[in-house]
Amino acid sequence: MAGLEFKDIQGILLDGYDHLPASRYFFLKIEEPALAKAWMGKTAKAVATAAQFRQKPAPASALNLALTYRGTRVLGLSEDYGLYFSDEFQQGMADPQKARVLGDTEDSGPGTWALGGPNNEEVHALLMVYAGNKADLEKLALEQETVFASSGLKVVFQQEGLKRDDNKEHFGFRDGISQPVVEGTGQPLNGEVAEIKAGDFILGYENQFSKIPLSPLLPASKDPQNILPVASPQDSRKDLGRNGTYLVFRVLAQDVLGFWNYFKGEADKRGNPTGKASADYLASKSVGRWPSGAPLELSPQQDEGERQKNYQPRNDFQYNSTDDQGLRCPVGSHIRRANPRDSLHNIGVQNEDERQKSLTMVNRHRILRRGRPYGDYIDHPLQVKEAPGERGLLFICLNANISRQFEFIQQTWLNNPKFDGLSDGKDPVVGANDGTASSQMVIPQGHYRQVLSGMARFVKVRGGAYFFLPGIRAIQYFSQL
Numbered sequence: 001m002a003g004l005e006f007k008d009i010q011g012i013l014l015d016g017y018d019h020l021p022a023s024r025y026f027f028l029k030i031e032e033p034a035l036a037k038a039w040m041g042k043t044a045k046a047v048a049t050a051a052q053f054r055q056k057p058a059p060a061s062a063l064n065l066a067l068t069y070r071g072t073r074v075l076g077l078s079e080d081y082g083l084y085f086s087d088e089f090q091q092g093m094a095d096p097q098k099a100r101v102l103g104d105t106e107d108s109g110p111g112t113w114a115l116g117g118p119n120n121e122e123v124h125a126l127l128m129v130y131a132g133n134k135a136d137l138e139k140l141a142l143e144q145e146t147v148f149a150s151s152g153l154k155v156v157f158q159q160e161g162l163k164r165d166d167n168k169e170h171f172g173f174r175d176g177i178s179q180p181v182v183e184g185t186g187q188p189l190n191g192e193v194a195e196i197k198a199g200d201f202i203l204g205y206e207n208q209f210s211k212i213p214l215s216p217l218l219p220a221s222k223d224p225q226n227i228l229p230v231a232s233p234q235d236s237r238k239d240l241g242r243n244g245t246y247l248v249f250r251v252l253a254q255d256v257l258g259f260w261n262y263f264k265g266e267a268d269k270r271g272n273p274t275g276k277a278s279a280d281y282l283a284s285k286s287v288g289r290w291p292s293g294a295p296l297e298l299s300p301q302q303d304e305g306e307r308q309k310n311y312q313p314r315n316d317f318q319y320n321s322t323d324d325q326g327l328r329c330p331v332g333s334h335i336r337r338a339n340p341r342d343s344l345h346n347i348g349v350q351n352e353d354e355r356q357k358s359l360t361m362v363n364r365h366r367i368l369r370r371g372r373p374y375g376d377y378i379d380h381p382l383q384v385k386e387a388p389g390e391r392g393l394l395f396i397c398l399n400a401n402i403s404r405q406f407e408f409i410q411q412t413w414l415n416n417p418k419f420d421g422l423s424d425g426k427d428p429v430v431g432a433n434d435g436t437a438s439s440q441m442v443i444p445q446g447h448y449r450q451v452l453s454g455m456a457r458f459v460k461v462r463g464g465a466y467f468f469l470p471g472i473r474a475i476q477y478f479s480q481l
Helices: 035-043 069-074 086-093 097-100 132-151 256-269 279-287 336-338 352-365 403-414 472-479
Strands: 024-031 061-067 127-129 153-162 230-232 235-239 245-254 372-374 392-399 441-445 448-452 460-471
Touching: 024 132, 024 256, 035 061, 035 132, 035 153, 035 472, 061 132, 086 097, 086 256, 086 403, 086 460, 097 403, 132 153, 153 372, 153 448, 256 279, 279 336, 279 441, 279 448, 336 403, 352 403, 392 403, 392 460
Parallel strands: none
Antiparallel strands: 024 127, 024 153, 061 127, 061 460, 230 235, 245 392, 245 460, 372 392, 441 448
């Protein structure tokens, strides 16, 4: 395998910027392409690269840039030469068919969105700004804002994100624990069974199918300044996609009070406010981890992490050999749906061949997550009657194949009532549930089971879009179109 070209890869692709908790996201419309291209040329020099974030100490701030399909067209890329952009990227997240696939319906439908929907202004570019604290973020963001108007750019939406020191999202659970390890980065496995081929996350490299993913290719004559790399020794066309990827951005509003009041109500029905019927217990069974991040698979009875100072959540576990029936971590829980590991379609079959088949299949659908919470936290949601303002997650994921990775997980695992042998219910945390009896979560417990029914939709979609995250040379190319 050819080595990764870290200097041409945007930093966010291979680094989660954990040391840069403050962030702001500018969604831009290009009103004057010539001015915008000049701005892109200058910005390309400031965009953070993966090479910079492999150094110690890592940079104290970062800028990253992505484009929608319409953005590439407005900048001057001919449709004829963009044919190898994926269909999903070209159609966009707000496409009616996509909305059905993703479960973006009713009050989560594109018509209700504040960003990226049919009733919103077009988005052409996304500028992501990261800093070590809010004061530094304000300074960096202001520097960008002062040049937008003179660069032919209009801010149509912006949102600030801020990671807590404990990495907890608004429902109160530690997030971002399980991440695939990209082959060629030299990163430790951290509980992962194997590295994932770089081509599942970066265009231009071999993927899990031992194939090079499709990439937008241009005739060599369309790159007179010779900015882009050639497609291959056998193909003289220029590869606009190499070292880039596709970025999925979704604004997900979380109903924190609704979430915790639901689980408290279910606990009250069972007449036992502690133990196996407490709100914390039922919510953790639905997530698959305790609030500290301790996995139920390794700590099924209590939150071991809450009793340890500086606890680091573990990720070194599988399901098939120890918990094929979901007695520790329910089959329908969020983390088991999002990453079934070695247990997909082999419930009750503790067989090494079946385990490996599951791991092979699941690893073909992994995504890199780079999300950030937004809005004010509610520290004790069961003690609060009202919580003004909106809070939620700025969901960001990176994948080389939107359909096979992000959309597959969303449709086939998270929102599928028949997931892995189940009969009813969608993901209890992020699924498109509707409050009916069929919106349920099953918690197996030996010879009986608890059934939580009537789950509402706790996470609603407020906007989003599909973006192309170019390599550094590709950004320079767009600036010269």
